[in-house]
Amino acid sequence: MWEAYKKGFKAYLQLEKSLSSNSTEAYLRDLDKLTQFLEMNNMAKSPAAVTLQDLQFFIKWIAEMQLADTSQARIISGIRAFYKYCLLENVVEEDPSILLEAPKTKRALPDVLSFEEIERILQQIDLSKPEGTRNKAILETLYSCGLRVSEVVNLRISQLYLDVGFIRVTGKGDKERLVPIGAAAVKYINLYRQTVRVHIDVKPGNEDILFLNRRGTKLSRVMIFLIIKELAQKAGITKTISPHTFRHSFATHLIEGGANLRAVQEMLGHESITTTEIYTHLDKEFLRKTLEEFHPSFSRNT
Numbered sequence: 464m465w466e467a468y469k470k471g472f473k474a475y476l477q478l479e480k481s482l483s484s485n486s487t488e489a490y491l492r493d494l495d496k497l498t499q500f501l502e503m504n505n506m507a508k509s510p511a512a513v514t515l516q517d518l519q520f521f522i523k524w525i526a527e528m529q530l531a532d533t534s535q536a537r538i539i540s541g542i543r544a545f546y547k548y549c550l551l552e553n554v555v556e557e558d559p560s561i562l563l564e565a566p567k568t569k570r571a572l573p574d575v576l577s578f579e580e581i582e583r584i585l586q587q588i589d590l591s592k593p594e595g596t597r598n599k600a601i602l603e604t605l606y607s608c609g610l611r612v613s614e615v616v617n618l619r620i621s622q623l624y625l626d627v628g629f630i631r632v633t634g635k636g637d638k639e640r641l642v643p644i645g646a647a648a649v650k651y652i653n654l655y656r657q658t659v660r661v662h663i664d665v666k667p668g669n670e671d672i673l674f675l676n677r678r679g680t681k682l683s684r685v686m687i688f689l690i691i692k693e694l695a696q697k698a699g700i701t702k703t704i705s706p707h708t709f710r711h712s713f714a715t716h717l718i719e720g721g722a723n724l725r726a727v728q729e730m731l732g733h734e735s736i737t738t739t740e741i742y743t744h745l746d747k748e749f750l751r752k753t754l755e756e757f758h759p760s761f762s763r764n765t
Contacts, residue, residue, distance in 0.1 A: 493541025
């Protein structure tokens with residue numbers, strides 16, 4: 464009964480919402496859980512016949528499966544997205560999920576590296592090896608531009624405007640943005656291209672990809688993770704480190720330095736500024752100094 468709706472929902476997510484295949488499949492798995500629940504309880508209902516009470520029973524069922532709050536919240540998000548699609552397509556007249564409450568989840572913030580810690584990690588790179596020059600260029604680009612790991616592995620030579628200090632990045636949903644790039648990243652990208660990449664036997668289809676492995680193909684996201692993990696261990700850093708740590712540190716350092724939140728949002732490629740605000744977990748001392756400098760009540764003499 465639901466298969467036609469699921470196919471339409473899948474097309475909506477891919478074409479209209481421009482979601483990746485991973486995100487689309489996650490939404491469809493969430494919807495599968497709902498239809499599985501309905502079948503198990505002999506509730507052969509169309510999407511239009513499902514009520515808020517049905518969905519509340521479903522949420523109680525997934526909670527009894529002892530799924531983490533974050534997993535429950537994601538499933539509810541998937542159900543809400545499906546009913547949003549159903550409203551747009553006139554499959555339903557009312558959205559039964561609109562009053563559905565998700566468990567309150569605390570968004571865990573990843574560790575942030577100080578500038579000194581980033582320098583320590585970069586110092587562990589062995590520049591006498593070809594992959595060392597490449598890795599230095601990758602890490603400088605990650606930190607200088609605040610890129611997602613998927614954005615750095617997919618970065619193309621045709622997207623580099625290093626003479627004017629910018630790169631063009633293809634982000635989520637194939638949305639493009641121009642991001643300034645630092646002098647150190649420019650230096651090591653040029654060095655990598657001139658001394659390492661020119662000697663690689665590039666495989667067909669990878670001619671425009673900037674960062675390549677020895678076999679002449681695009682690096683995997685896992686490879687970037689392993690490179691960073693190994694360098695962090697050598698630097699004696701015990702924090703939980705991933706490529707995203709560099710992006711998070713980029714945003715945090717900018718905001719702590721007084722950067723405009725909307726400028727940071729633009730550079731990170733966030734659709735909503737609410738997402739960017741997650742990066743503003745500034746310490747109380749920094750907030751107090753900001754108030755003392757800019758707020759009349761704090762700055763006046765008493």
